[in-house]
Amino acid sequence: MYKRQRQRGTQGSRFFGQPAGTTVTTGSRDDRTFLTGYFLWGETRLGAGVIRRELKALPRDWRSNQYYIALSQPLTGAFVLDATYTYLDANWAQSDAQLYSMRLNYKLSKRTSLYALIGQVRNQDAVGYSVSGGTSTPASPGLGRHQTGLMLGMVHSF
Numbered sequence: 354m355y356k357r358q359r360q361r362g363t364q365g366s367r368f369f370g371q372p373a374g375t376t377v378t379t380g381s382r383d384d385r386t387f388l389t390g391y392f393l394w395g396e397t398r399l400g401a402g403v404i405r406r407e408l409k410a411l412p413r414d415w416r417s418n419q420y421y422i423a424l425s426q427p428l429t430g431a432f433v434l435d436a437t438y439t440y441l442d443a444n445w446a447q448s449d450a451q452l453y454s455m456r457l458n459y460k461l462s463k464r465t466s467l468y469a470l471i472g473q474v475r476n477q478d479a480v481g482y483s484v485s486g487g488t489s490t491p492a493s494p495g496l497g498r499h500q501t502g503l504m505l506g507m508v509h510s511f
Contacts, residue, residue, distance in 0.1 A: 356387040368408065372448070372480075375410040382409045391423075398425040417443040433458040447479040447497075452486075464510045473501040 360368060362381035371377070389402030404419040421439040428434055439452040454472035461467060474484045474494075481493040484502035494500035 354387065354389050358385045358387070359383070362410070368410075370486075371408065371410070372415050372443075372445070374412075375408065375415060376412070377410055380409075381411075383407075384409075396427045399423070400425075415443065415445065417441055417448075431460045433460070441482075443480075445479060447477040449477045450480055450482045451475045452482075452484070466508050468504075468506055468508065470504045470506075471501070472504075473499060475499045 360383040362368060362377035362379070362383070364377075364379050366377050366381075368377060368381075368383040371383075384407045386405040387402065389400065391398055391400035400421075400423040402421055406415075406417045406419070408415040419439060419441045421437060423435065423437040425433060425435045435454075435456040435458065437452070437454045441450045441452075443449055452472060452474045454470060456468055456470040459467045472484045474482050476482055476494070476497055476499060478497040481496045481498060483492040483494065484500045485492055
């Protein structure tokens, strides 16, 4: 799948996932290009993709390529294991990050499942991305620090 997306900024607005130190003004924009796909081999699903981001903001522009690979493997009739590796390659010095995650799903029924997810983000020195992604600053582990998170939950599809 190939898709392009553009958001335009105005004075005082913010873009989701905007890097610290950038300011959105009238004329700013956030362009994203997605190229994704997957391959089925029996019941195993292998997916991969890249998200290219170009943020026009002050005091300088920010660009990144986010590469990911994902695997979904049924273990039994009720258990499915998902794993993902993501690498963020940013154009600012020491601003790259890696995210590892693994989730075990247990199907209670056709529409309801329980899950346990563990993830870890590894930041370079100039960034402090949170393992929960997109959350407010207090969730950040701090510049150059790593963070591990655990989440338990239930999904019900209507």
